[in-house]
Amino acid sequence: MDDDKLLAILESSQEGEERGLGPEERDPAETLGRLSDDALIEYMTNLSQGARKDFTREEYFRDKEIKQRERDEATRAGLGRANAPIFAGCTIYINGYTKPGRLQLHEMIVSYGGKFQHYLLAKKKVTHIVATNLPLKKRLEFRNYRVVRPEWITESIEQQKLLPWQDYALSWDQEQRSLQLKVASAPVSSAVDCKDPNFLKTFFENSRLHHLSNWKADLRSRFLSEGFNKPSPGDALSIFHIDFDCFFATVAALGCESCDINRDPIVVCHGSKSSDIASCNYVARKYGIRNGMWVSRAKSLLPPGVELVSLPYNFKEIEEKSKIFYTVLKEYKIKFDLILPISIDEAVCVVIDHHTPHPIDRDEICRELRSEIWKRTGGCTVSIGCSNTLVLARLNLKIAKPNGYHILTQQQLVENEADWHSYLGKFQIDDLPGIGYSIVSKLRSLRQHLNNLLQLKQYFHNSLPLLQKCVGKKTGSKILMYLHGKDDEESSRMIFEPESFFARKSLSIEINWGIRFDTVQEIDNFIDTCADYLVQKLQEMNKRTSQITLKVLRRCADAPIEPPKYLGCGECDALSHNCRLGIPTSELGVIATELKSTFRLLGCPPKDLRGVSIQFNKLIEVSYDQNENQQRLKLPFQKTLNFDVFDNLPSDVKNDFSKELKRRNIVLTSSPRPKTSYAATYEEKFMEELPTQIRNEVKNDLRINRKITRTKLSELREQNRKKKESIRNVRAHLLGHESLFEPIKFQKESRFKDICRIVMEWFDATLIEGPHEKDLLLFENYLDKLSDSNRVPLILRFSKLISVRLNLKSNQYGQEAGFQEWEQFLLKNVIPKLNKNKHTFQTVRKLDIDFDI
DNA sequence: CATGTGTGGTAGC
DNA sequence: ATCGCTACCACACATG
Numbered sequence: 001m002d003d004d005k006l007l008a009i010l011e012s013s014q015e016g017e018e019r020g021l022g023p024e025e026r027d028p029a030e031t032l033g034r035l036s037d038d039a040l041i042e043y044m045t046n047l048s049q050g051a052r053k054d055f056t057r058e059e060y061f062r063d064k065e066i067k068q069r070e071r072d073e074a075t076r077a078g079l080g081r082a083n084a085p086i087f088a089g090c091t092i093y094i095n096g097y098t099k100p101g102r103l104q105l106h107e108m109i110v111s112y113g114g115k116f117q118h119y120l121l122a123k124k125k126v127t128h129i130v131a132t133n134l135p136l137k138k139r140l141e142f143r144n145y146r147v148v149r150p151e152w153i154t155e156s157i158e159q160q161k162l163l164p165w166q167d168y169a170l171s172w173d174q175e176q177r178s179l180q181l182k183v184a185s186a187p188v189s190s191a192v193d194c195k196d197p198n199f200l201k202t203f204f205e206n207s208r209l210h211h212l213s214n215w216k217a218d219l220r221s222r223f224l225s226e227g228f229n230k231p232s233p234g235d236a237l238s239i240f241h242i243d244f245d246c247f248f249a250t251v252a253a254l255g256c257e258s259c260d261i262n263r264d265p266i267v268v269c270h271g272s273k274s275s276d277i278a279s280c281n282y283v284a285r286k287y288g289i290r291n292g293m294w295v296s297r298a299k300s301l302l303p304p305g306v307e308l309v310s311l312p313y314n315f316k317e318i319e320e321k322s323k324i325f326y327t328v329l330k331e332y333k334i335k336f337d338l339i340l341p342i343s344i345d346e347a348v349c350v351v352i353d354h355h356t357p358h359p360i361d362r363d364e365i366c367r368e369l370r371s372e373i374w375k376r377t378g379g380c381t382v383s384i385g386c387s388n389t390l391v392l393a394r395l396n397l398k399i400a401k402p403n404g405y406h407i408l409t410q411q412q413l414v415e416n417e418a419d420w421h422s423y424l425g426k427f428q429i430d431d432l433p434g435i436g437y438s439i440v441s442k443l444r445s446l447r448q449h450l451n452n453l454l455q456l457k458q459y460f461h462n463s464l465p466l467l468q469k470c471v472g473k474k475t476g477s478k479i480l481m482y483l484h485g486k487d488d489e490e491s492s493r494m495i496f497e498p499e500s501f502f503a504r505k506s507l508s509i510e511i512n513w514g515i516r517f518d519t520v521q522e523i524d525n526f527i528d529t530c531a532d533y534l535v536q537k538l539q540e541m542n543k544r545t546s547q548i549t550l551k552v553l554r555r556c557a558d559a560p561i562e563p564p565k566y567l568g569c570g571e572c573d574a575l576s577h578n579c580r581l582g583i584p585t586s587e588l589g590v591i592a593t594e595l596k597s598t599f600r601l602l603g604c605p606p607k608d609l610r611g612v613s614i615q616f617n618k619l620i621e622v623s624y625d626q627n628e629n630q631q632r633l634k635l636p637f638q639k640t641l642n643f644d645v646f647d648n649l650p651s652d653v654k655n656d657f658s659k660e661l662k663r664r665n666i667v668l669t670s671s672p673r674p675k676t677s678y679a680a681t682y683e684e685k686f687m688e689e690l691p692t693q694i695r696n697e698v699k700n701d702l703r704i705n706r707k708i709t710r711t712k713l714s715e716l717r718e719q720n721r722k723k724k725e726s727i728r729n730v731r732a733h734l735l736g737h738e739s740l741f742e743p744i745k746f747q748k749e750s751r752f753k754d755i756c757r758i759v760m761e762w763f764d765a766t767l768i769e770g771p772h773e774k775d776l777l778l779f780e781n782y783l784d785k786l787s788d789s790n791r792v793p794l795i796l797r798f799s800k801l802i803s804v805r806l807n808l809k810s811n812q813y814g815q816e817a818g819f820q821e822w823e824q825f826l827l828k829n830v831i832p833k834l835n836k837n838k839h840t841f842q843t844v845r846k847l848d849i850d851f852d853i
Numbered sequence: 854c855a856t857g858t859g860t861g862g863t864a865g866c
Numbered sequence: 867a868t869c870g871c872t873a874c875c876a877c878a879c880a881t882g
Contacts, residue, residue: 192868202869209871212865217873248866268866271868279866291866292870313869318866343865434875436863472877490875506873513870549859566867576859611870 068118072110074753078760079111086162087114087153095131095138098150099197099525105130107804108153128152131170158811192567194514195522200529203514206270208248208278211315212344215322219341220502229337229352233496236353238362240336241385241393242369244325244345245402248279250380251318252311259309265302266309269295274565278313282402294565318344321377328372334360340494340502348390350495362386366405390487390494394433399426410485424453424483432482433491434475442471457483507545507619509534512553512569512611518814519823520606521807524596530614531592538616544584545616548591550598551576553611569610575602576613584620600799605827746782752794755782756801763805763822770818771825780829795830802826 092109093116094102109116117126129147131138152168191198204210231237244250248268253261265284269275273296280289280298287306289298299308322344329339329349338350351360366384373382384405385397392410400406414420429440429450443450446466447459460467460480468476478488493501509530517523538545553572555561563570577598585591595614746755759779762771786794806823813819 204869204871206869207871208866208869210869211871213872216865220873244866246866269868273867275868276870277866313866346865434863438862474876504873508872510871511869513868551859565870568868568870574860578858613872615872 068116071753072116074757076110076113078757079764083112084160085113086156086160087112090127090162091115091117091125092128092130092153093117093126095129095134095142098130098132099528100150100154100521103800104521104804104807105150105153108157108808111808112157128165134170192514194511194516194526197525197529199514199526200511200533203511206313207513208276208313208315211318215319215344216341217504219326219344221504223339223341224499224502228339228498229355230498231337231350231352231495233492237388237495238351238353238360239387239390239393239495240349240351240362240365240369241342241390241397242329242347242349242382243342243384243397243401244321245381245383246279246281246285247321247345247380248313248318249281249284249311251314251321252279253281254379255314255317256309256311259311264309265289265298265306266311267295267298268311268313270312271295271566272310274568284308321345321380324376325373325380325382328369328376332365332369332372334365338495338498340498348393348494362407366407370405389485390491391433391482392485395423395427395431398431414485420485421454421457424457427453429453429456432479434478439471439475446470453483504541505619506615506617507534507538507541507543508549508613508615510551510611510613512572512613514567515553515569515610515612516567517606517609519807519810520600520803520826523599523606523609523612526612527595527599527614528592530612531595532588534614534616535586535588535591538586538619541619542622543619544586544622545581545591545619546584547578547580547617548594548598549576549578549613549615549617550595550602551611551613551615552599552602552604552609553613554604555608555610572610574611575604577601578615578617580618584618586622603827605824744782744785746779752797756798759798760801760805763802767809767813767818767822768816770821776825776829783830799826799830802830 087109090109092114094105098105100108106116127146129142130150130153131142131147132149134142134147146165147170148165148168149170152163152165155168156163191202193199249266250261252268253259253266259266261281261283263283264281265287266281267277267284267289268279269277273294275295277289277291277293277295277298279291280293284298287298287303288301295308295310302308325345326339326341326347329336329347334351334356336349337352337355338348340348340350342348353359366386370382370384373380381403383397383400383402385393385395385400386405386407387393387396388409388411392408392413396406396408408423413423429443429452430436432453440450443456450456450459456479460483462480464476464480467479470476471479474488474490478490481488511530517526552575553569554575555569556571556573559571579594579598581590581594744750747758749755749758762775766772783795783798802822803826806819806826809819
């Protein structure tokens with residue numbers, strides 16, 4: 001189901017009014033407002049059953065086609081400079097989801113001389129069908145047609161000539177063929193250009209941090225699905241913190257015949273200069289090389305004559321070794337009560353002391369585990385820190401590394417103050433878990449030469465308030481606990497409440513490398529790809545989200561366009577914005593629309609974008625609650641749909657709806673009035689597809705509508721009628737019709753369509769030298785009026801219009817001053833207006849002022 | 854004071 | 867060349 005069809009339905013509801021229905025039918029809402037919910041459903045059913053039957057399928061479509069043709073002609077006429085009529089003689093139909101989207105393709109086809117067919121009614125007229133993939137049924141249906149991929153359109157325009165459609169024919173076994181192509185070309189081309197649709201995939205395949213995060217998530221979910229014994233607070237515990245020594249480097253070295261991990265300085269990385277070192281062995285560390293350092297810096301640390309050995313990642317082998325590691329832990333003769341996954345190569349194993357008949361031999365456990373892992377992995381060493389608190393197990397691990405183990409309990413350590421102090425003296429402050437660069441520098445700002453934990457303890461002298469003032473309330477008390485060898489509440493959760501600790505509460509991705517875009521359209525496409533990736537995961541988890549956040553990295557004003565790191569993000573400002581969806585969803589359409597709209601709110605110039613992050617914040621389990629739809633039916637905004645029009649749609653269109661509902665996993669209860677359910681859900685879907693900002697506006701309008709229809713005082717009736725008319729007027733604007741009431745004029749035109757045409761002519765004429773400042777002011781003034789009278793959706797349409805056009809012209813005019821001025825104008829003057837009228841009370845007030853006269 | 858938002862920090866190699 | 871992820875907590879501040 002696409003926007004065009006949605007619009008078609010709603011437009012046909014408008015047409016119904018134009019066809020001169022009686023006042024009663026014209027506005028069912030007036031009657032509906034006074035009825036109870038049950039009576040309402042009854043009423044709707046009657047309404048739809050009593051609807052006119054003479055509205056045939058052919059009439060409906062012919063009417064639509066004529067209107068569409070007119071619109072296309074207008075668009076074409078609106079082009080100042082005629083584009084080459086590349087698609088002259090072609091009548092093109094678009095099937096299903098495509099990239100670029102249907103609207104963009106439509107625009108391209110029409111502006112380059114082609115005809116666009118909205119419906120496949122008259123198949124004979126259609127010369128080409130555009131699709132990216134087809135369900136089996138459609139394959140049969142289209143088997144005698146020229147079915148092409150969307151690239152046929154875009155590349156024909158790029159090359160300014162009609163390319164042979166055969167080269168873009170959609171192979172029925174598209175998936176297989178593209179797979180073959182990928183396999184064949186994988187070693188040669190890695191999509192390093194973020195505009196490439198495969199960029200995300202190749203990037204993730206090669207990103208160590210992505211792998212680490214993904215592995216961790218997998219391990220956590222596996223942990224939750226397996227059994228464990230939960231200790232109670234107060235239980236005596238033996239905690240083994242087990243961790244591979246320079247894991248990636250060891251694995252890489254094992255796969256490298258010619259190198260010796262005990263002799264050569266080895267690093268794992270992709271490149272040779274600004275590439276991050278994922279892991280380095282202890283030989284390299286001897287020279288001061290560290291994980292995370294750039295290769296160029298590492299090289300500079302080596303004395304002359306010593307060569308750095310750079311090895312590539314071997315993610316597959318890493319997974320294999322890790323699998324062995326966790327298997328050894330699981331199969332060990334002493335059953336661990338908990339095997340807590342920390343990372344791909346790191347786990348915390350817990351024995352509840354009273355669960356074993358005899359006191360366990362911790363020394364033996366450490367030795368046996370280490371040798372078993374070494375044997376089974378073919379030469380990987382792990383180190384083990386053992387204690388009875390998490391923090392001390394971790395600190396002991398630090399001492400144990402590399403290739404050793406260390407066992408000391410809290411009692412042993414803290415009993416003797418002198419021993420405890422000398423122990424603390426061995427550690428840096430950021431050796432404490434959860435304490436990093438930033439907190440250390442906060443502490444240092446209070447006292448410069450804090451180097452080890454002993455100094456930290458002595459300086460703060462158990463003065464909690466001072467510490468808390470410096471680093472924050474929780475962090476302060478956490479540090480103080482650590483300085484007594486105890487775990488704070490938050491870290492203890494891992495042991496005592498593992499279910500909640502390891503449960504997933506959010507889902508996100510983030511890409512801060514290789515991001516270089518020119519236009520909003522390209523970014524939209526990228527956001528689509530990301531949203532698709534995330535939604536797929538969300539659906540696999542059987543969850544929905546009700547709040548999403550978009551975070552963006554924008555190049556700092558004074559940062560160079562290209563940072564020192566190749567395709568890195570460089571110095572950036574992070575901007576983020578979250579939006580609530582009202583109803584939890586896992587639908588790509590809703591989510592992607594919302595994200596793209598949110599991106600515009602953040603106001604980041606496309607060329608300055610350096611990073612993108614998308615988060616699903618509030619996750620809920622999908623429930624097949626039978627009542628869900630019942631509740632939904634009670635939402636007020638659903639009651640204004642003209643059901644008679646819906647009911648008069650051709651039956652195959654209605655079938656499409658129901659299929660679509662099924663596809664989207666909307667469960668319909670066996671309602672006695674399924675038509676009503678479909679219809680009600682249907683408008684709701686339309687609403688959900690709108691960005692929240694606009695959705696709220698519309699909802700609010702409808703809410704007001706309902707409120708007004710409930711008013712019974714007769715002296716207000718006339719006033720109310722006017723109000724309703726004006727509200728309908730707002731709705732008409734949403735659909736792009738001309739205003740029926742108090743039209744706002746621009747250049748003496750008041751019809752939206754005409755204004756669009758003028759703006760487009762103006763746009764095309766000024767692409768090179770740029771629009772005149774005074775004209776821009778006039779236009780902005782018009783936009784402000786739209787904004788003030790609550791016609792934000794119209795502004796959105798202008799934004800889309802301009803941005804689609806910019807994209808279309810970017811090849812030819814991208815470098816022109818005029819083009820760039822328009823781009824700036826769109827970003828700085830048009831899009832911000834979409835965010836106006838944010839508060840509903842304003843909307844109410846404005847409606848009263850504007851229309852109550 | 855309770856709640857929500859945007860920002861920032863940390864961990865794993 | 868190069869693959870600077872991602873979940874989660876804590877904080878500062880705004881809002882009412």
